[in-house]
Structure formats: C-alpha cells, structure tokens
Amino acid sequence: MQGSVILRLPLIVGLLSLLAACASGPRAGGLPVVDDPAPIVAGTMRPYQVRGRWYRPEEQPRYDERGLASWYGDQHHGRPTATGERFDMNALTAAHKTLPLPGLVEVTNLANGQRVIVRINDRGPFVDGRIIDLSRAAADSLGxxxxxVGEVRVRYLGPAPRLGGGSRLQQASLERPADGPAAPDAFWIQAGAFSDREAARRVADRLGEQATVADGDRLYRVLVGPWPDPNAAEQARQAVIARGYADALLISSR
Structure with a gap:
C-alpha cells in the first residue's frame, strides 16, 4: 500500500500542468455550465423593504459568504416564489435576499463538508445572521x-437554467479505471465538471490514465485517482489549490 502511494505521488506534477486546460470553456472546480440561462426577473432587482430594513439586489459575481442557513417546507409548498415559480419543497431551491433571480449558488455545510447546488428563486430569509433559506430537499442533502439551522458557505455561480439546475455534488457514481476496481476506501480529486460528456472525456484523456468520467445529475465530472491513502490525496489536492484551483474537491468512494 505504501509503495503504491509513493508511485502515484510523482504523477501530481504532471497533473498540475494539465489541469490548467480545465479553466477554458466550462468553469473549473466542479461548477456547472448553463448554456441557456433564464432571464433575470426584472422586478426582483428593485430595492425593497422588509420590517423597516432596505435590501438592494444587485449582480454579485464574486459573492462568497459564510453565515447561517435555515430551511422552509410544508407551510410554503406550492406557493409562488419571487420569480413567479411555485415553491417545491422537494426540489433543490433556496431563497436569498439580494442575489439575482433566478440564479445558482453552491452551498457547503461547514460542519460536514456536504455540498449542493441550488436554484435561488425567492427572497429571504429576513432574520439577522441568516444568509440563505433552503428548501427541505436542500436541507436534507446538506444534513x-x-x-x-447550520453554518454554511454560499458561493454565487451565475444565472440559473430555464428549468432546474440543482444537483447534489457528492453523490456521483464513480466509473472505475480500466485497470480494475478501486479499493473500497479509495480517494479521488474532482478536477472539473461539464455539461457535455465529450468535453469531459477530452479533459480526462488529457489528464492521463488516472482520470475518469463520472456521470452525475446533469453533469459529467472528471475525477483523478484513486489514492488509497487520504493523506496522499490531500497533498495532491493542496498542490492543485496552490496552482489556483481553490475548489479542487477530495471525494471518497465509500
């Protein structure tokens, strides 16, 4: 086991130079690509007042905040949201006070590392310290x-597609490399995610024999590995981060 880890570590250097290719076209770091974005609902971008406090929605391409997340369910199920869509507590959606609607955000539960992409289509929550209100399904996905209520990181990804857009980022089914099955406790690095399978396959081919493509929910993820030792995999992930890919993700196959 120790020997196999040592043999894999030199491949990190080669992978780093090839990962730069992931930055063109689809966004790096496992983010979705929206080819047919829904238009921003104009009325949702006007300043508004709730409980004596003014909120001013605006484009925030660099939005990346930490705070508390809450969730809402049965009492709002089926009611119209700020965009005019019907709230579905079983869909991966959320409410935010100032981001463009509809949009996509990545939400990370800071307690357990679970991540999910949700479609924001409503305004709220209007409680101090809370930065996002999740649907029941999104809250379930994040644990x-x-x-x-829980502490989360919220990153704005851009406009939402005309329909849907939510995805559970840590539930992809892994394709095994051609040289045989991975160990039950194998660890992978997610190098990128693409809406087109052929684009993902081309990137995987460039990354070499340790790269494979995993079919997810509307996304095809390029995974590199496996590493049987989480410490070695984390070293590889940190090396990727040091090269500017702050969203490189370590995934366990268990």
Missing part, C-alpha cells in the same frame, strides 16, 4: 434538516 441540516434535523438541526434546523
């Missing part, structure tokens, strides 16, 4: 429903 937050039981606690009701």
């Amino acid at each position: 937050l429903r039981g606690s009701g």
